Amino acid sequence: MENSISSKRIKNLKNEIESSFNISNILIFKDEDIFYLTNFYGKNSNSAFLITENKNYLFVNFIYFEEAKNSQGDLNIEIILYKGDKNKYILEVLKENSINELLMQSNFISYYDYAQLENLLKESGIKSKSINNPVGKFRLIKEKSEQDILRMACKLTDESFSYICSKKYEEIISLKESVLAIELEKFLLNSGGTGKSFDFIIANNSNSSKPHYSAQYNYIKDGLLLMDYGVLYNNYCSDITRTVFIGKKINSKLKEIYKIVSEAQLLALNYCKEGIKACELDKITRNYISEKGYKENFGHSLGHGVGIEIHEPPWINEKNEEVLREGMVITIEPGIYIENLGGVRIEDMVIVRKNGCENLYKSSKEIIQIY
Numbered sequence: 514m515e516n517s518i519s520s521k522r523i524k525n526l527k528n529e530i531e532s533s534f535n536i537s538n539i540l541i542f543k544d545e546d547i548f549y550l551t552n553f554y555g556k557n558s559n560s561a562f563l564i565t566e567n568k569n570y571l572f573v574n575f576i577y578f579e580e581a582k583n584s585q586g587d588l589n590i591e592i593i594l595y596k597g598d599k600n601k602y603i604l605e606v607l608k609e610n611s612i613n614e615l616l617m618q619s620n621f622i623s624y625y626d627y628a629q630l631e632n633l634l635k636e637s638g639i640k641s642k643s644i645n646n647p648v649g650k651f652r653l654i655k656e657k658s659e660q661d662i663l664r665m666a667c668k669l670t671d672e673s674f675s676y677i678c679s680k681k682y683e684e685i686i687s688l689k690e691s692v693l694a695i696e697l698e699k700f701l702l703n704s705g706g707t708g709k710s711f712d713f714i715i716a717n718n719s720n721s722s723k724p725h726y727s728a729q730y731n732y733i734k735d736g737l738l739l740m741d742y743g744v745l746y747n748n749y750c751s752d753i754t755r756t757v758f759i760g761k762k763i764n765s766k767l768k769e770i771y772k773i774v775s776e777a778q779l780l781a782l783n784y785c786k787e788g789i790k791a792c793e794l795d796k797i798t799r800n801y802i803s804e805k806g807y808k809e810n811f812g813h814s815l816g817h818g819v820g821i822e823i824h825e826p827p828w829i830n831e832k833n834e835e836v837l838r839e840g841m842v843i844t845i846e847p848g849i850y851i852e853n854l855g856g857v858r859i860e861d862m863v864i865v866r867k868n869g870c871e872n873l874y875k876s877s878k879e880i881i882q883i884y
């Protein structure tokens with residue numbers, strides 16, 4: 514990431530808190546937010562990022578110190594190596610800068626950790642105020658550089674799906690669900706990915722009616738195969754679901770629900786553009802599935818935002834009144850699940866545009882049969 518992008522993000526956040534709270538100092542704890550602002554990504558690293566009127570500070574422990582230094586380029590952030598209690602180091606910097614008022618991110622850290630620091634500040638006469646998800650509203654809209662990364666992540670994901678579909682029937686049925694998951698992951702890691710964006714859901718037959726099933730130690734047999742997976746690429750996530758048929762025969766019920774899900778998914782894609790509310794998009798799709806008689810079989814929301822995190826705002830559900838805007842990246846993933854038979858889900862990732870949406874996947878959604 515260019516330093517200018519990072520500086521701009523910090524500036525935007527600062528402007529926002531100054532105009533809303535009339536405070537220029539903020540402490541950020543969430544790893545993904547710190548990455549967004551500083552280009553340092555320490556997952557579960559217990560770091561903190563302090564923005565003040567004149568200077569910015571990144572607090573990291575020994576384990577992350579070198580990475581933090583290397584990630585900075587010539588960004589003007591002072592990296593502070595803390596030993597033991599991070600709060601003492603934060604307090605010291607606040608005192609050095611004569612700061613007496615501070616905003617603290619309240620999502621992400623535990624109540625216990627928050628209270629500890631709050632008490633310490635109080636004892637030193639520093640006022641603090643909690644702020645929920647201060648960086649979220651900026652991360653909602655993906656900048657061009659982020660869109661390019663996500664587009665590439667999805668391209669790799671498309672290729673991995675083609676790779677699996679190119680396998681012969683005999684090879685597929687020689688794999689366990691868990692091993693097919695590894696095959697996908699290996700392909701993705703060989704193509705530029707650095708990891709998986711979540712634990713892959715590879716679900717054969719009746720396993721596929723559990724939306725968040727994980728791949729298990731069982732051989733893939735004739736019938737339905739649902740694959741929901743994604744790659745980590747440049748620290749951004751992809752997310753795709755395709756459901757394919759294995760073997761010569763296709764169960765007629767499963768074929769029927771496949772058709773309904775694919776029509777519902779297409780409907781959502783057609784309505785997805787700037788200006789529509791998240792809940793409207795969900796309702797349009799849900800109503801379609803309900804009309805076909807499967808209301809109770811589509812029990813999850815239509816989709817979610819995706820970016821640095823696999824699941825992040827905006828939430829595409831029945832309740833969210835948020836209006837979709839150009840540059841948001843969301844999934845559209847309706848499904849129909851029938852206990853003891855199986856489930857079909859089809860998921861794409863799209864960038865919301867002014868007059869429609871840009872689908873980041875090209876993988877076919879026609880019925881694919883491997884036999």
Ligand SMILES: [Mn+2]
Pocket residue numbers: 752753844846860
């Ligand atoms: Mn998803």
